[in-house]
């Protein structure tokens with residue numbers, strides 16, 4: 001029974017309060033044990049970016065499972081090497097030249113913070129260890145990445161946190177200048193488009209100022225692209241749309257299409273900071289994850305793929321805007337990442353959209369699908385459909401959302 005899980009998650013429940021439990025996925029669809037179908041506008045929070053059961057991804061994982069699942073990091077794995085080379089090449093336009101592979105977003109951001117701390121310590125000595133992040137940011141759930149996360153709601157109950165983290169308001173150029181002043185700061189960690197706090201893109205001016213100040217003061221500019229990277233916002237890396245080259249970029253979520261993975265990429269300034277013995281991870285560079293990651297990169301880097309994301313994303317935003325629905329206060333989006341501010345709470349609507357799946361949904365026609373969407377904070381809906389979603393599925397999902405809004 002569900003009672004065996006620690007009570008860490010608000011679960012979406014249907015009638016009777018039972019948590020919605022999936023048994024199968026196919027393309028943009030998930031199926032529960034009663035045979036009801038749900039159109040997936042979540043991609044598991046930007047994770048299974050190619051939907052469910054993408055044939056090349058399935059083959060890559062199955063094929064690698066048959067070859068070998070794991071070797072320890074005393075040795076190199078052919079598939080980890082192939083993946084790392086392809087990933088670094090894909091990020092070379094943003095100046096990236098090396099990568100460290102781990103298992104999650106939080107672990108990737110921990111690695112980034114370690115790089116910033118050591119870079120500064122070796123070059124400038126102790127005391128210059130501060131890491132500046134933005135209010136509304138989300139960087140993970142470990143004690144250090146919680147310290148980095150600029151939302152008070154996450155800071156209850158778990159202190160003391162790792163020291164040396166400072167949060168400033170995004171968009172505030174004076175606060176940025178002040179926070180990066182005084183020879184105390186090793187790194188600036190930012191999400192170009194904040195995901196967890198409601199799909200909030202930083203302005204071009206702010207990112208440009210951040211890049212200029214960091215370069216001038218030898219502070220590492222670090223982009224957390226765990227949610228907004230990998231094509232989600234319509235460019236392979238979100239930083240490309242801002243025309244900046246960070247010193248460090250973290251990726252995770254969608255990078256292996258649903259298999260756990262995380263990556264810290266570094267440009268010329270930061271690539272040699274970590275040396276043998278400085279950092280590591282038992283599962284880092286896991287062959288199954290890397291085989292999956294290769295399949296994801298093959299799909300996402302195919303010619304025309306980013307244009308498709310942009311085209312699909314524009315269609316969704318245009319439809320949402322055209323409704324002029326009284327419950328919608330503001331709509332924000334980049335690529336296939338959309339945030340919808342409501343003047344009511346998001347969670348009940350999220351459950352109502354899922355509950356449209358019949359049978360069991362009062363008044364639903366037979367075979368009516370449910371729609372899976374996300375919240376981001378109390379009053380914001382978040383849509384992160386798989387990149388592979390079809391035009392017909394977009395239309396269907398928007399229709400369900402429109403009806404659920406009432």
Ligand SMILES: *Cc1c(COP(=O)(O)O)cnc(C)c1O
Pocket residue numbers: 103104105106107109138139140141191195196224225226227228252253
């Ligand atoms: C999800 C997320 C993380 C944390 O990733 P985990 O894999 O859950 O540790 C960090 N940063 C951003 C921007 C995220 O969206």
